Amino acid sequence: MKGFWETVVVAFSLYSALPMPQIPWNKGNMGYAMAAFPLVGLLVGGAQVLWACLVPQMGFSTPWVAAAVAAILPVAVTGGIHLDGFCDVSDALASHASREKKLEIMKDSHAGAFALIALGCYFVLTFALWAELYAAPSRRAEILVGLGYLLSRGMAACSVVSFPKAKDSGLLRTFSDSAQKRGVFLWGISWSALAAVGMVALQPVQGGIALLLAALWFCYYFYKSRREFGGITGDLAGWFLTVCELLILAGVLIGGRILG
Numbered sequence: 001m002k003g004f005w006e007t008v009v010v011a012f013s014l015y016s017a018l019p020m021p022q023i024p025w026n027k028g029n030m031g032y033a034m035a036a037f038p039l040v041g042l043l044v045g046g047a048q049v050l051w052a053c054l055v056p057q058m059g060f061s062t063p064w065v066a067a068a069v070a071a072i073l074p075v076a077v078t079g080g081i082h083l084d085g086f087c088d089v090s091d092a093l094a095s096h097a098s099r100e101k102k103l104e105i106m107k108d109s110h111a112g113a114f115a116l117i118a119l120g121c122y123f124v125l126t127f128a129l130w131a132e133l134y135a136a137p138s139r140r141a142e143i144l145v146g147l148g149y150l151l152s153r154g155m156a157a158c159s160v161v162s163f164p165k166a167k168d169s170g171l172l173r174t175f176s177d178s179a180q181k182r183g184v185f186l187w188g189i190s191w192s193a194l195a196a197v198g199m200v201a202l203q204p205v206q207g208g209i210a211l212l213l214a215a216l217w218f219c220y221y222f223y224k225s226r227r228e229f230g231g232i233t234g235d236l237a238g239w240f241l242t243v244c245e246l247l248i249l250a251g252v253l254i255g256g257r258i259l260g
Contacts, residue, residue: 011036016043017079031180034157035187041153044077045146052142055134063134070130071123074149074245085238086122087115092229099230103166106235122242129249140203141252147195147202148210148248154191155218155244156237161185163222164231206255213247 006023010033013020048070055066075083092102094114105112111119133141161181199207221240225232 007032008036008039012040015040015081016077018043018077032184032187034160035184037157038150038153038188038191040078041149041151044074045149047073047077048149049142049146052134052137052139055137063131066134067127067130070134071126082238082241083119083122085233085235086242087111087119088235089239090118091115092235099228102229103233106233122246126246126249129246129253132253133249136256138256141206141256144199144202144207144210144252145249147199148214148245148252151192151195151199151211151214152241152244152248154188154193154195155214156241157188158185158192159218159221159232159240160237161188164226166225166229166231166233166236203255205259206252209255209258210248210251213251214244217244217247 009020009023010025010030012018014033015037051066051069051073058066060066074080088106088108091108091112091114092105094112095102095105097105133145161184196207196211199211201207217240221232221236225236229236
């Protein structure tokens, strides 16, 4: 039990903005930290569902305020670490430079013009999709999106221990090297499967479309990371998460339109 708790603390210390107790990091608790990483997604999803339950009590005249809060909730819970990776990868891909130069760009702590453009587009789209969802609120749709945060992080955990790595250093490499790879992969698959089954059971059409988009993006993530960078990095994992969550939200809305 102590080992499990320490693993959760390490995962939340790194990938959430929640204050956590200070514990010494070691090979044991770091090795399984990615297995607990999807729990951060579960927390984000829970926060979204809780906010959706509160919105009807607020008496907003339009869905805009509710959508704005929903768009920034993941940042409030996680601290936006995944968006940092999204920005770095956006700058690197826009450079059309060599593989080595792209990796250098991602190491730069400064955000370039293309990162700001991509981030602006991301928030505009996220806000618009949430506004559409809140214009015709559906508790099932909101829960589906909430489960999507668990799904995306379960898939990311699998990629960290199974995809080739672009660099021999960095935080992601540290986790991958010290990880009990088989255990983390099985946990990642289990979290992803739990989310997938829940989404399909809750609403087959909406859940199925969201799952399909997430799976296609996961395949593209594998292809793009190998082709452009020679493997994945922590930044690329953040890039995957950011876009995956957007696609899941879009998939739920598309499914809702199909159902009428």
